[in-house]
Amino acid sequence: MTTTAPEWATYAGLLADLLRERGDIETPEWHDAVEHVPRHAFVQRAYEQDPTGLWTSWEADAHWDRVYAPKTLVTALDSRRGYPEPASSSTNPELMVRMLEMLDLRDSHRVLEIGTGTGYNAALLSRRLGDTRVFSVDIDPELVALAGQRLRTAGYRPTLAAVDGQDGLPEHAPYDRIIATCSAPAVPLSWAEQLAPGGSVLVDLKLAISAGNLVHLNRRADGTLEGRFATRWASFMAMRHHGDLPVSAPRVEQAEDGRSRATAAPVPPWGTPVVWFLAHAAGLPRGVEFGALLDPESRTPYAASLTGPDGSWARVSLSDHTVTEAGNTSLWEPVERAYRVWVDTDRPGWDRLGLTVDADGHNTVWLDEPDGEHTWLLPADDTPMRA
Template identity: 35%
Template sequence: MTIVDSVALRRALADRLAAGGLLRTAPWHEALCSVPRHEFLRGGFFEQVKGSAPTAWYPVVPDDGGWLERCYADESLVTQIAGTIVPADIRGEIMRVPTSSSTMPNLVVRMLEDLYVEDGNRVLEVGTGTGYSSGLLCHRLGDELVTSVEVDPEVSRRAGTALATCGYFPRLIVGDGLAGHRHHAPYDRLVATCGVLNVPYTWVEQTKPGGIILATLCGWLYSSELARLTVGGDGVAHGRFLGGQISFMLARPQLPPPFGMLPDLESGQERPARLGATVLDDWDARFVAQLAAPRAQHLALTLSDGTKHVLVDVEAGSWAVLAQDGEQWTVRQGGPVQMWDAVEDHLLRWRTDGSPALDRFEVTITPEAQRITWPTI
């Protein structure tokens, strides 16, 4: 395809997002029409092998037919697997976990719009990734107002090359984004393109009073929500979830530990369960469960006597295993904390309060803690 074709493709993408109500303001529409997403995908991306279990991936590179059109599809494109592997490294298929991607444009645009950027704002981006979001920010604000932190040196290097190709030169920092970047603080806006278990207070400290933090709060049960927080003059950040079931890869320092050897699931104490494991199928309920057991991981085991649902807090050593017998669920628990007791208590209290939607929850970040609450009846 020609350069004219790529211009037409990004204009068409911008128009589709505007028609869907996601691209709401002229400056971001102009940025999306101007910044070539395909330049940030020159190294190719990984395509999921349909029907594969466990999930397998194969590389798609610029020489492949349809590559350019795919760059302007409204979808996330995996760009790195297993922490180091890029499309050029693979011939055939690979079955490992994705570790970096180019976020779907509708989510990129939604977050930029929800950040309420104004002319002259200094922005810290946590998670440079391919650099596409950084390029949009540079186009909107100017290079000197954009700082982006990336934990992976090679990912940062590739992003810097792509940005330079497009004529953008933001401040790119290699480091732990959870620490922010104090040297060029304070910032008017901070946006994280990775999921976090807790909003680091360093982000609040590095954001001006009245400034906005946009971050996706997640847990190891993998329900997550986008929060917009405003920093107060007292150093406390307040805000709410914006809704929409936003999902990002977790920040690498906050990835869950491996399961290792499972506990003896026949030990512990058994009782009838007030709630069964199917409650975790619901996104909102699973998020509430995470508030009660933020370090729990879920594993479904298919055994000769049926499927057992195991929740394990590897670090604490607490666990719960749920099994169904007809209409009745039972739970067996062990370790220092009765994990499923806490989950049931939290979920039943939420239901008593009318099961309010997540966009009604309130988030507060203080120097001591993160607090998430829902309205009561």
């Protein structure tokens, strides 16, 4: 008796082929995983925001082509700030497999994932390594319960836990690899401590929205972690913690009485991601809000605006690069400092930046070499980052 493959399998196979053609999948193991793990079983319902900001949703079962596509699918919304915003998603498979390839897994490896979400990535890992070698945690117990059900239905039983991934999962350590699918403002010492000798950590280090990138760190013999940022930029939703309160900069009237001067730094600064990252590493306070100021009539942007937690602000004209600032903290000064270093060092890309996590958990960003001329000690992650 012959059995016909389910319809979704054709789409999953096409997605695996596409990712291989694009160079994201490099090894047969990850092609096999994408081909055989049913993404629709983990997504089921996806949410999309239209240009007016309204969220609508669609069922995965009726849209194989949209599920088996190199796209991030938002799977949970959170309305605690008074409006819906993504709380969980199934990461774009293109980025996911690129990261899985970077892990350079061996059959014997044990992997801890921070950010279970839908469970899809835990399923890919389980397909590749077997259930007993895969551990995945998420801060949201409902997501973990749902992911557990869906994993079991799809035939996978990795170890799941509803805990804050900041602490890792010490009871099952050591791990050969730790992969975070939410961004963190610093690499916690717990991850270094839970890595096996020769192990590595792959995480999106973000000091604020858009201010950071994936960094791949190897555990050295002395227990410290060190490595470089990935060449290609990527972004995950930020790690949250129980008891986090949204940190919002106070609404301040940006009156005309600020101090004005010309600036050479890029406007808006977040359009030059390495400078934006270094500006945060160089001292932009945690929780700075930023955005474009729009002309009320034409709705076109005319200035970039930064507002600090203490009410200080900077506004930079898009047309003549004049910066106007007010308040006790200069928010533009760290941007200019970062820009000067960036220009003086021949405009480095991400691949010239690296990170060291020492035995005390201090995170230091460096340019070119760990003990080179330019290093930035990151603030300890004791303040919530919500932007």
